[in-house]
Amino acid sequence: MSKPHLISLSLIPPPMSHVVVAGAGVIGLSIAHQLLLQNSKIQKVTIIAKDFPHDLLTCEYTSPWAGAHFRPYPHKPESWENDAREANYTRVTQQFFEKFAALNPDSTIKFSKGTDFLEAPSKEYLELGSGYNADSLKEFKVLEKLPDGVKFGAEYLTFCLDAPEYLKFLQNAIEQLCKLQNIQLQFVKLTLPSLKYIKELYPDVSLIFNATANGLQYNGSYDPACFKIRGQTLLLNVTQPTPYNRKTITHQSKDGHWTFVIRRSATHYILGGTKQPGDDYPLPRESDTVKILSRASKVFPDLDTSDIIRVNVGFRPARRGGSRVDKSLHEGLPVVHAYGLGGSGFETSVGVAKHALELAGLGRLESKL
Incomplete structure (x- = not known):
């Protein structure tokens, strides 16, 4: 089993609340970014992924290749509930971007x-x-x-936005927010064999956000859907x-x-x-x-x-059946899942992140529809 290779900074390390984000695509980075914008109680954040925005890009790291724009569609009768939920994610994202882009022109939005x-x-x-x-x-x-x-x-x-540049912007913003809030931060390059392995690496972990592209599970299997x-x-x-x-x-x-x-x-x-x-x-x-x-x-x-x-x-x-954004408990450890967005990652990103934080008791998702 491969050992993690730390590729980024470690700041002031108080032994307190520790959040781990699995996945560094647009969903994982958005969750970390929104967490730091909304919550000042977290003391330690670790993001684990095989690929990061500043790495040499591969086809398996999907987010940088995206066209990255918002294209709506009407709800279908057979998938009404899921379509409505994901549509709300896009509206929440759009509202956030309207204000955020004006204050952060380097975001490329x-x-x-x-x-x-x-x-x-x-x-x-x-x-x-x-x-x-x-x-x-x-x-x-x-x-x-x-x-x-x-x-x-x-x-x-x-x-729309410049996908690879926006991902770099998010990673840099996460670093800056952690510095400002004296939060310990690590970016860990690692292919996780399971979500349970996070507990083995970090016994102090208090919460996992599962933003792995294909739905890595706690026991190491993948979501069959x-x-x-x-x-x-x-x-x-x-x-x-x-x-x-x-x-x-x-x-x-x-x-x-x-x-x-x-x-x-x-x-x-x-x-x-x-x-x-x-x-x-x-x-x-x-x-x-x-x-x-x-x-x-x-x-x-x-x-x-x-x-x-x-x-x-x-x-x-x-x-199949739409994205998964929900919460489960494993050996007393809460895991919030946020994956399966297909080609809608960027347009739903902030809405999904806010929903994930709400499930974790760290934020709130507004309804925009």
Whole structure:
């Protein structure tokens, strides 16, 4: 069994309350960040993960590859409760980001118009169902002028961010908050064999937040409802003026393929993408790249796709039945689980973190729907 390798700081070490976060994706880092923003009683925080934002990126570390924008959808009858819960996470996140981005421009969070174009919209879209209407979304409007083949279009206020830079920002912010509050902090590079192993490493642990992508369990097994969705996107360098610096556009064809363009920075844009459940191929596929570019040439004809900086591959950590955000007790040790968000990690991140803190008795989740 591998020994942990400490890669970051250890501050003033009082032997008091010790919180461990397992996982350093956007959910794990958001939980730690919100914990430090809301609570001053914690004396020690340890974050354990195989990968951290400042490491060389791998396809298994999904968060840095994300397009990272907010795209809502109407609740489906068969998954109503879960859809409503996760939609509320996104609204809580958006409200937090509105204030936070203004105070922290280096967070890379930007607000703009979000636009959806659907060639074969479901009944829930056409009827402006719960979660997808002016009651739920800011600046929501159904569009009358539509591209060829599109049967439904709408726009709303959305946000996007530069995923890898935002993760680094969160890690740095966690460090700074711990320094200001004299909280002992460790970042530990380790592949955990089980959540129980945390207790063996740190007998003083008082609370675990389980933000492992695929639902690592206390005994070392994984949540059987979890599965991976392979995503391939292109990072473009676009130096010419483009309308996409002021809006994100998501287009769904009648055969179900999603094509989207999301601004990441001044000249960098994410063009995607694929949704391939159960596909664990870790390298870029040229055939996927060709298909993405072919679709983009039709739905985004004014987007310059000639300069591809990188082809991204990541595995969205999804879960059948929806995400798991709940609490369990193991040998007297409380564990709060927060995983299985699939491709919605960034847009739900603050809401999930606040719910996790509420379950731990350390915060409160507001209802925004």
